[in-house]
């Protein structure tokens with residue numbers, strides 16, 4: 001049984017961890033809102049290039065951990081995290097067919113990938129639960145953003161163009177699937193990432 005003091009420390013650390021994860025999410029949300037406002041196509045492209053980072057960093061780290069410890073049992077988590085990274089990369093490939101990023105956005109991607117990769121790696125090595133909690137919040141924001149994007153498409157503010165063939169094949173959607181169908185599928189993926197990362201943050 002934990003002593004009163006260590007229970008207090010545990011609760012305090014959990015609160016701090018949550019505060020950090022939430023603050024980082026608000027900070028990144030503010031940056032995204034400032035840069036993109038309602039240009040959801042562009043927003044999706046740039047943010048999906050970032051979203052593809054955490055799963056790969058965490059998956060690689062857990063893979064190495066399994067090698068170092070010479071222990072089994074890490075397989076499902078490694079596969080889930082690498083699948084998340086692959087899934088985010090596919091999101092990018094779908095939206096790149098719909099909107100093309102400008103030169104400034106390409107530079108922004110290059111710059112943010114460098115920074116975010118290192119930042120997330122350090123965070124993951126020392127505070128993996130906080131890292132997963134942060135991604136849980138990021139994914140919740142992604143669900144909100146895709147809901148807003150979907151609303152604009154459904155109300156005609158953004159043209160409901162045909163979904164790219166790559167997305168139709170990937171999700172096995174009907175041949176005449178539209179952008180609105182694609183956004184719903186992507187949003188489901190983000191919801192899944194959110195739940196998985198919440199689970200890992202509590203393990």
Ligand SMILES: [Fe+2]
Pocket residue numbers: 048051087088091142186190
């Ligand atoms: Fe995504």
Ligand SMILES: [Fe+2]
Pocket residue numbers: 051088139142189190193
């Ligand atoms: Fe996601």
